[in-house]
Amino acid sequence: MRALEKRPFSEDTCSNASASFLGPGASAKVLIVLLTSSAFALGHYANLGVPGVEQAMITGLVFGAIFAVTGRIWMVMCAHAAFDLTAVAIIYWNLEAAVAHLVFK
Numbered sequence: 001m002r003a004l005e006k007r008p009f010s011e012d013t014c015s016n017a018s019a020s021f022l023g024p025g026a027s028a029k030v031l032i033v034l035l036t037s038s039a040f041a042l043g044h045y046a047n048l049g050v051p052g053v054e055q056a057m058i059t060g061l062v063f064g065a066i067f068a069v070t071g072r073i074w075m076v077m078c079a080h081a082a083f084d085l086t087a088v089a090i091i092y093w094n095l096e097a098a099v100a101h102l103v104f105k
Contacts, residue, residue, distance in 0.1 A: 029068040030068075032064070032068070033060075033061060033064035033065060033067075033068055034061075036060065036064055037057055037060030037061045037064050038057070038060075040056055040057070040059075040060040041053045041054075041056040041057035041060055043056070044056040059083065063076045063079065063080060066079075
């Protein structure tokens with residue numbers, strides 16, 4: 001559970017640090033979002049496999065795009081923490097199949 005508490009902060013601040021290194025231009029922002037989303041996705045391969053990588057890539061692209069457009073890291077960090085806590089609750093209460101059937105009938 002400790003890793004879950006630290007994860008949104010470390011991943012999102014890594015993206016923020018990359019932004020200050022490569023500059024504020026639009027092409028730099030696109031490159032940063034692609035690179036950090038790829039790194040984020042690959043970090044999920046060991047424990048979640050290919051479906052986890054796909055989900056993490058999409059989530060990383062969405063959160064990265066939000067940060068690139070707004071420049072506000074706290075909103076993305078809160079959304080990331082809420083996403084992770086929701087996933088843990090769904091797994092803990094064994095609701096994965098029920099939630100999946102709401103989306104995929």
